Amino acid sequence: MARVVxxxxxxxxxxxxxxxxxxxxxxRLGFEGIADVRQGKRFELEVEGPVDDAALARIHxxxxxxxANTVIEDFSVKVEVGEGADAxxxxxATAVKAES
Amino acid sequence: xxxxxxxxxxxxxxxxxDTQRAVRAAGLEAVALWHRxxxxxxxDAVILPGGFSYGDYLRAGAISRFSPVMESxxxxxxxxxxxxxxxxxxxxxxxxxxxxxxxxxxxxxxxICCDQKLRVENAETAWTHSYERGQEINxxxxxxxxxxxxxxxxxxxxxAEGRVVFRYQELNPNGSLRDIAGIxxxxxxxxGLMPHPEHAVxxxxxxxxxxxxxxxxxxxxxxxxx
Numbered sequence: 001m002a003r004v005v006x007x008x009x010x011x012x013x014x015x016x017x018x019x020x021x022x023x024x025x026x027x028r029l030g031f032e033g034i035a036d037v038r039q040g041k042r043f044e045l046e047v048e049g050p051v052d053d054a055a056l057a058r059i060h061x062x063x064x065x066x067x068a069n070t071v072i073e074d075f076s077v078k079v080e081v082g083e084g085a086d087a088x089x090x091x092x093a094t095a096v097k098a099e100s
Numbered sequence: 101x102x103x104x105x106x107x108x109x110x111x112x113x114x115x116x117x118d119t120q121r122a123v124r125a126a127g128l129e130a131v132a133l134w135h136r137x138x139x140x141x142x143x144d145a146v147i148l149p150g151g152f153s154y155g156d157y158l159r160a161g162a163i164s165r166f167s168p169v170m171e172s173x174x175x176x177x178x179x180x181x182x183x184x185x186x187x188x189x190x191x192x193x194x195x196x197x198x199x200x201x202x203x204x205x206x207x208x209x210x211x212i213c214c215d216q217k218l219r220v221e222n223a224e225t226a227w228t229h230s231y232e233r234g235q236e237i238n239x240x241x242x243x244x245x246x247x248x249x250x251x252x253x254x255x256x257x258x259x260a261e262g263r264v265v266f267r268y269q270e271l272n273p274n275g276s277l278r279d280i281a282g283i284x285x286x287x288x289x290x291x292g293l294m295p296h297p298e299h300a301v302x303x304x305x306x307x308x309x310x311x312x313x314x315x316x317x318x319x320x321x322x323x324x325x326x
Contacts (some may be wrong), residue, residue: 010204014249015275017207065165069159069195071202072249 002051003080006058008068009040044068051079103323105316106143107132108173108189110164114151115186115298122298123147126316128323135167144323145182145226146173148189150242150296160203160245161191181288182226182319187243190282190292199283199292200258201250206243207275215307216241216295217269218281222262225288226322230314233237236269237311239300246294248283249277258283266293 010016016038023037045062047055059077068075105123107130110118120130131143134151140146154163164170169191177198179182185193193199206212217238220231232300250258255278260265266282274294282293297312299305306312 007216013251014204015207015247017205017275021209038199066162067158068163069202071200072193 001046001048004045004047004051004056005074005078005079005080006043006045006059006063007040008043008063008075009072010022011072014072024052041067041070101129102129102293103144103320104129104131104321106131106140106146108135108146108148108169108313109119109165110135110151110153111248112155113149113151113188115149115296116151117262118184118296119147119298122301122312125301126313126320127175128316128320130199131308133169134256135164136167138168138172140169140172145184145319146176148185148192149298150187150189152187153192156188156245159191159195160188161193161195164188165195166285167221173309174198174300177285177290180287182322184227184315184319185290185292186245186296186298187294190294191245193290193292198234198290199285200254201248201283203245203294206246206273208240209244211242211244212246212273213240213242214273215239216281216296218266219268219269222265222288224262225265225284225291227291227315227318228265230318236312238307238309239295239297239312241273242294243274243294246274246276248280248294250277255280261286265291266295288321295326 019039023052026034063075063077107116107119109222123130131141163220174196194202201205215238217236220235221231223231223233263284265279265284268279268281272279284291297315300307300312301310
């Protein structure tokens with residue numbers, strides 16, 4: 001079964017106090033040099049059948065209408081091929097920014 | 101016969117009983133509505149109460165939005181039926197896009213529970229015309245995802261059209277943009293706010309005042325004179 005990953009991130013202009021709290025905790029833990037942290041969500045969708053253009057279009061719709069709130073969040077969709085490898089240049093891989 | 105106000109219960113709703121009680125305190129009939137029923141039981145108005153519907157999974161209000169009852173509420177709201185969203189109900193209304201913008205985690209990341217002063221900015225909506233513009237009211241506020249955000253264009257539009265219905269007074273408790281505590285749609289029949297008027301309708305509970313009762317007397321007058 002193929003896996004499609006949807007990453008959802010707050011838009012850059014939206015304040016992310018959770019990410020800030022993580023960033024501020026890092027020096028206390030002895031980790032220096034991290035200027036900023038933004039926190040997001042990752043969804044792993046196990047797709048039945050082939051991940052063709054129609055399946056990707058459907059997943060795009062799922063991401064846009066449900067997984068992300070495009071008022072405040074951007075999302076990207078990518079297909080994972082093989083064991084843990086990202087198909088960054090593979091066929092059907094897409095990175096999509098929410099329009100609004 | 102008085103008017104009928106539906107109060108929706110989702111799994112995880114907390115304030116449905118208090119809301120029904122507040123509805124009755126104003127002399128209205130409270131009708132319990134269930135999230136899985138499309139049937140609105142011929143109510144004249146609907147209130148989405150506070151709580152953590154569907155555990156706030158994904159985002160507050162995100163899953164409730166797709167419940168059968170909301171399908172009917174969205175249709176009726178667009179046709180002019182008065183709808184009030186309180187706290188989690190406000191979050192549901194932004195997720196359904198009946199109201200613009202979105203709610204996010206409080207800027208200080210803490211759950212807050214306090215009495216909160218608000219200024220009534222619009223006393224012409226279906227839910228606020230018992231108040232006067234500029235009036236200060238004091239009602240409870242309790243949430244963790246109470247930070248209202250929208251882009252500048254939407255905020256300017258809300259301001260220009262008088263659709264900021266309530267603003268936080270003295271202290272902005274959660275980082276909401278432009279101190280916004282509540283807004284309405286263009287027609288004024290759909291109102292959402294984070295603080296809880298239903299907890300301030302009797303002197304014995306809440307803030308010890310009855311500042312929230314005006315929401316319910318507003319809708320009574322609107323429905324009975326309609």
